[in-house]
Amino acid sequence: xxxxxxxxxxxxxxxxxxxxxxxxxxxxxxxxxxxxxxxxxxxxxxxxxxxxxxxxxxxxxxxxxxxxxxxxxxxxxxxxxxxxxxxxxxxxxxxxxxxxxxxxxxxxxxxxxxxxxxxxxxxxxxxxxxxxxxxxxxxxxxxxxxxxxxxxxxxxxxxxxxxxxxxxxxxxxxxxxxxxxxxxxxxxxxxxxxxxxxxxxxxx
Amino acid sequence: xxxxxxxxxxxxxxxxxxxxxxxxxxxxxxxxxxxxxxxxxxxxxxxxxxxxxxxxxxxxxxxxxxxxxxxxxxxxxxxxxxxxxxxxxxxxxxxxxxxxxxxxxxxxxxxxxxxxxxxxxxxxxxxxxxxxxxxxxxxxxxxxxxxxxxxxxxxxxxxxxxxxxxxxxxxxxxxxxxxxxxxxxxxxxxxxxxxxxxxxxxxx
Numbered sequence: 001x002x003x004x005x006x007x008x009x010x011x012x013x014x015x016x017x018x019x020x021x022x023x024x025x026x027x028x029x030x031x032x033x034x035x036x037x038x039x040x041x042x043x044x045x046x047x048x049x050x051x052x053x054x055x056x057x058x059x060x061x062x063x064x065x066x067x068x069x070x071x072x073x074x075x076x077x078x079x080x081x082x083x084x085x086x087x088x089x090x091x092x093x094x095x096x097x098x099x100x101x102x103x104x105x106x107x108x109x110x111x112x113x114x115x116x117x118x119x120x121x122x123x124x125x126x127x128x129x130x131x132x133x134x135x136x137x138x139x140x141x142x143x144x145x146x147x148x149x150x151x152x153x154x155x156x157x158x159x160x161x162x163x164x165x166x167x168x169x170x171x172x173x174x175x176x177x178x179x180x181x182x183x184x185x186x187x188x189x190x191x192x193x194x195x196x197x198x199x200x201x202x203x204x
Numbered sequence: 205x206x207x208x209x210x211x212x213x214x215x216x217x218x219x220x221x222x223x224x225x226x227x228x229x230x231x232x233x234x235x236x237x238x239x240x241x242x243x244x245x246x247x248x249x250x251x252x253x254x255x256x257x258x259x260x261x262x263x264x265x266x267x268x269x270x271x272x273x274x275x276x277x278x279x280x281x282x283x284x285x286x287x288x289x290x291x292x293x294x295x296x297x298x299x300x301x302x303x304x305x306x307x308x309x310x311x312x313x314x315x316x317x318x319x320x321x322x323x324x325x326x327x328x329x330x331x332x333x334x335x336x337x338x339x340x341x342x343x344x345x346x347x348x349x350x351x352x353x354x355x356x357x358x359x360x361x362x363x364x365x366x367x368x369x370x371x372x373x374x375x376x377x378x379x380x381x382x383x384x385x386x387x388x389x390x391x392x393x394x395x396x397x398x399x400x401x402x403x404x405x406x407x408x
Contacts, residue, residue, distance in 0.1 A: 024295075026230040026275055036231070067237060075381075084328070085338040087320065115288075138289075156389055167394055170389045171389050172386070173400070176384060182378075
């Protein structure tokens with residue numbers, strides 16, 4: 001395998017790691033026009049979850065079993081080659097084809113708790129949990145990750161042989177997601193909880 | 205307008221700023237199954253550009269005028285409310301509906317130069333420009349931003365009145381894109397060019 005070409009992967013660990021690094025996915029569907037909507041996502045086991053208001057067009061359409069494609073992409077760097085043509089990007093992506101299924105009422109509390117925990121581990125037992133009305137107003141959908149495919153480019157420059165001696169700097173400009181200091185609400189008289197105190201240090 | 209609700213915007217300056225902050229968009233189309241593909245994007249005037257190999261299924265399909273939806277999303281923060289239900293995210297997104305048109309041969313060099321300059325300003329006059337064979341092998345597509353719509357959430361917590369006195373920390377955990385130190389190729393004997401020396405300081 002050429003290490004400078006994107007790697008295709010379908011192993012569970014790779015797919016789960018890319019999904020777990022994401023708070024957002026892009027969901028595409030035809031309704032009847034093609035739409036591509038960013039939405040919050042999280043994982044439980046081998047399933048990717050999304051949620052929304054019962055009234056949302058996307059929730060209604062996807063909850064009806066419409067075919068969908070869900071994509072998660074992390075941009076990790078700009079790859080600067082000696083020729084414009086050979087420039088590239090380092091990234092990790094997961095593409096999921098299939099259709100969502102509706103999470104039944106009884107499964108919603110645990111699914112939404114997992115979302116709150118995905119946003120910040122520890123948050124689920126601190127924030128007020130959803131009450132009956134909130135649960136009732138929310139649709140939770142899930143789609144299997146078993147057929148998902150990951151693609152990863154995570155390496156240096158691949159210039160053509162003829163370009164290798166050009167006097168042009170070549171390398172990677174890495175990009176990552178940075179967490180900044182928590183911004184409390186005005187007049188917040190509750191101290192930053194322990195589970196958020198390492199927000200700046202945690203990896204995404 | 206409730207400042208804690210997402211703002212819908214369709215003014216050119218807002219849309220252009222969100223697009224210019226992006227290196228990636230997600231392109232959705234039906235071929236015939238719905239697909240959602242991450243791809244490099246850049247802007248010239250009122251048009252969003254993408255490119256790819258002539259042989260790519262996406263380029264062939266979109267170049268034929270297929271309806272598409274292109275979405276750019278920046279995640280700017282996690283909004284931690286006192287109740288799980290009121291958690292939210294700060295983000296900036298642009299959604300473009302329409303269809304791509306093929307950039308004619310004569311327009312390709314300037315369009316691809318703009319891409320190289322978008323990757324890093326100054327790079328276009330340093331890296332070797334595309335030669336005739338490379339230009340011939342590349343499809344460049346563009347879609348109008350005139351009908352694009354932006355959506356922005358950029359504010360604090362919106363809890364329900366009954367939850368305001370809960371002893372739960374509330375605020376925003378900001379997220380941004382961080383640029384890390386350039387990583388030259390092994391044995392690189394060309395110094396980092398001036399136009400990349402402020403990579404770490406430049407905004408995305």
